[in-house]
Amino acid sequence: MARNIGLTRREEELMDFLWEYEQPITSNNILESYDTSYWSESYLYVMLRSLEKKGLLKQVEPLKYGAQYSRQFACAMTKEEYYVTLAAGKSHLDKNTFAELAVAMALRENKAHAPELIEKLERLLADAAQGKKPGPKKQK
Numbered sequence: 001m002a003r004n005i006g007l008t009r010r011e012e013e014l015m016d017f018l019w020e021y022e023q024p025i026t027s028n029n030i031l032e033s034y035d036t037s038y039w040s041e042s043y044l045y046v047m048l049r050s051l052e053k054k055g056l057l058k059q060v061e062p063l064k065y066g067a068q069y070s071r072q073f074a075c076a077m078t079k080e081e082y083y084v085t086l087a088a089g090k091s092h093l094d095k096n097t098f099a100e101l102a103v104a105m106a107l108r109e110n111k112a113h114a115p116e117l118i119e120k121l122e123r124l125l126a127d128a129a130q131g132k133k134p135g136p137k138k139q140k
Contacts, residue, residue, distance in 0.1 A: 005054045005086060010039065011047055015056060019079045024060045024072040048073060056082065 007015060017034050018025065025033075027044055039047075051057040051073075058076040062069040077085070106117050 005056065005082070007051075007054075007056075010043075011051060014044075014047055015051065015075075015079075015082070018057070018073070018075055022075075024063075024074040026063055026070040026072050028070060 014030075014034070017030075021033075027041075027048060030044060031041060048057060052059070055076055057073045060072045060074045063072050064070075103117075103121070107114060
Protein backbone atom coordinates (compact mmCIF):
# COMPACT_ATOMS: atom_id res chain seq x y z
CA MET A 1 0.00 0.00 0.00
CA ALA A 2 1.53 3.31 -1.04
CA ARG A 3 0.02 5.55 1.60
CA ASN A 4 1.29 5.80 5.15
CA ILE A 5 -1.25 4.21 7.45
CA GLY A 6 0.89 4.34 10.58
CA LEU A 7 -1.04 5.67 13.57
CA THR A 8 -0.09 8.18 16.21
CA ARG A 9 -0.51 7.05 19.82
CA ARG A 10 -3.83 8.93 20.16
CA GLU A 11 -5.11 7.64 16.81
CA GLU A 12 -4.27 4.11 17.89
CA GLU A 13 -6.15 4.60 21.18
CA LEU A 14 -9.19 5.86 19.27
CA MET A 15 -8.99 3.02 16.74
CA ASP A 16 -8.76 0.46 19.56
CA PHE A 17 -11.98 1.92 20.96
CA LEU A 18 -13.66 1.85 17.54
CA TRP A 19 -12.51 -1.72 16.80
CA GLU A 20 -14.00 -2.85 20.11
CA TYR A 21 -17.19 -0.83 19.53
CA GLU A 22 -17.73 -2.78 16.27
CA GLN A 23 -20.53 -0.61 14.83
CA PRO A 24 -20.96 2.78 13.19
CA ILE A 25 -20.68 5.69 15.61
CA THR A 26 -21.03 9.47 15.48
CA SER A 27 -18.45 11.89 16.84
CA ASN A 28 -20.96 12.90 19.53
CA ASN A 29 -21.30 9.27 20.61
CA ILE A 30 -17.51 8.97 20.74
CA LEU A 31 -17.34 12.03 23.00
CA GLU A 32 -20.05 10.54 25.25
CA SER A 33 -18.72 6.96 25.30
CA TYR A 34 -14.96 7.37 25.40
CA ASP A 35 -12.70 9.16 27.87
CA THR A 36 -11.72 12.18 25.82
CA SER A 37 -10.77 14.36 28.78
CA TYR A 38 -7.25 14.89 27.45
CA TRP A 39 -8.23 16.16 24.00
CA SER A 40 -10.77 18.61 22.66
CA GLU A 41 -13.75 18.09 20.39
CA SER A 42 -11.87 19.80 17.54
CA TYR A 43 -8.92 17.41 18.05
CA LEU A 44 -11.36 14.49 17.68
CA TYR A 45 -12.46 15.85 14.30
CA VAL A 46 -8.82 16.19 13.21
CA MET A 47 -8.19 12.56 14.19
CA LEU A 48 -11.34 11.32 12.45
CA ARG A 49 -10.32 13.11 9.22
CA SER A 50 -6.80 11.71 9.51
CA LEU A 51 -8.07 8.15 10.08
CA GLU A 52 -10.45 8.51 7.15
CA LYS A 53 -7.62 9.80 4.92
CA LYS A 54 -5.44 6.83 5.95
CA GLY A 55 -8.25 4.46 4.93
CA LEU A 56 -8.97 3.17 8.43
CA LEU A 57 -12.38 4.82 8.77
CA LYS A 58 -15.20 5.39 6.33
CA GLN A 59 -18.34 7.47 6.52
CA VAL A 60 -21.57 5.52 6.49
CA GLU A 61 -25.27 6.44 6.53
CA PRO A 62 -25.74 9.72 8.46
CA LEU A 63 -27.82 9.52 11.63
CA LYS A 64 -30.72 11.96 11.98
CA TYR A 65 -31.02 13.96 15.20
CA GLY A 66 -34.23 15.99 15.00
CA ALA A 67 -33.81 18.24 11.96
CA GLN A 68 -30.05 17.68 11.68
CA TYR A 69 -27.86 14.85 10.50
CA SER A 70 -24.68 13.61 12.11
CA ARG A 71 -21.97 11.75 10.22
CA GLN A 72 -21.37 8.19 11.31
CA PHE A 73 -18.00 6.50 11.03
CA ALA A 74 -17.23 2.80 10.73
CA CYS A 75 -13.95 0.94 10.63
CA ALA A 76 -12.81 0.35 7.06
CA MET A 77 -10.49 -2.48 8.10
CA THR A 78 -10.16 -4.81 11.06
CA LYS A 79 -7.37 -4.49 13.58
CA GLU A 80 -5.79 -7.62 12.09
CA GLU A 81 -5.97 -6.18 8.56
CA TYR A 82 -4.37 -2.96 9.80
CA TYR A 83 -1.39 -4.72 11.40
CA VAL A 84 -0.88 -7.01 8.41
CA THR A 85 -1.00 -4.04 6.03
CA LEU A 86 1.37 -2.07 8.24
CA ALA A 87 3.87 -4.94 8.57
CA ALA A 88 3.72 -5.95 4.92
CA GLY A 89 4.07 -2.35 3.76
CA LYS A 90 7.15 -1.70 5.86
CA SER A 91 8.99 -4.92 5.14
CA HIS A 92 7.66 -5.93 1.71
CA LEU A 93 7.09 -9.50 2.89
CA ASP A 94 5.58 -12.00 0.53
CA LYS A 95 2.55 -14.02 1.68
CA ASN A 96 4.48 -17.18 2.53
CA THR A 97 7.16 -15.42 4.56
CA PHE A 98 4.56 -13.38 6.40
CA ALA A 99 2.55 -16.50 7.30
CA GLU A 100 5.69 -18.26 8.58
CA LEU A 101 6.66 -15.24 10.66
CA ALA A 102 3.16 -14.96 12.13
CA VAL A 103 3.24 -18.61 13.23
CA ALA A 104 6.77 -18.25 14.63
CA MET A 105 5.76 -15.15 16.57
CA ALA A 106 2.68 -16.87 18.02
CA LEU A 107 4.66 -19.96 19.03
CA ARG A 108 7.36 -17.83 20.62
CA GLU A 109 4.82 -16.63 23.16
CA ASN A 110 3.97 -20.07 24.53
CA LYS A 111 4.84 -23.37 22.88
CA ALA A 112 2.49 -25.23 25.23
CA HIS A 113 -0.39 -23.66 23.31
CA ALA A 114 0.77 -24.98 19.92
CA PRO A 115 -2.16 -27.43 19.47
CA GLU A 116 -4.63 -24.64 20.30
CA LEU A 117 -2.84 -22.29 17.89
CA ILE A 118 -2.89 -24.88 15.10
CA GLU A 119 -6.63 -25.41 15.63
CA LYS A 120 -7.26 -21.65 15.52
CA LEU A 121 -5.16 -21.26 12.35
CA GLU A 122 -7.04 -24.12 10.68
CA ARG A 123 -10.35 -22.45 11.61
CA LEU A 124 -9.14 -19.09 10.23
CA LEU A 125 -8.00 -20.73 6.99
CA ALA A 126 -11.31 -22.57 6.61
CA ASP A 127 -13.20 -19.29 7.19
CA ALA A 128 -10.97 -17.52 4.65
CA ALA A 129 -11.65 -20.25 2.09
CA GLN A 130 -15.37 -19.56 2.58
CA GLY A 131 -14.84 -15.83 2.08
CA LYS A 132 -15.29 -14.87 5.74
CA LYS A 133 -13.19 -12.00 7.05
CA PRO A 134 -10.97 -12.73 10.04
CA GLY A 135 -11.58 -10.74 13.16
CA PRO A 136 -12.09 -11.01 16.89
CA LYS A 137 -14.74 -13.41 18.03
CA LYS A 138 -17.12 -12.23 20.71
CA GLN A 139 -16.97 -14.17 23.96
CA LYS A 140 -20.28 -15.70 24.98
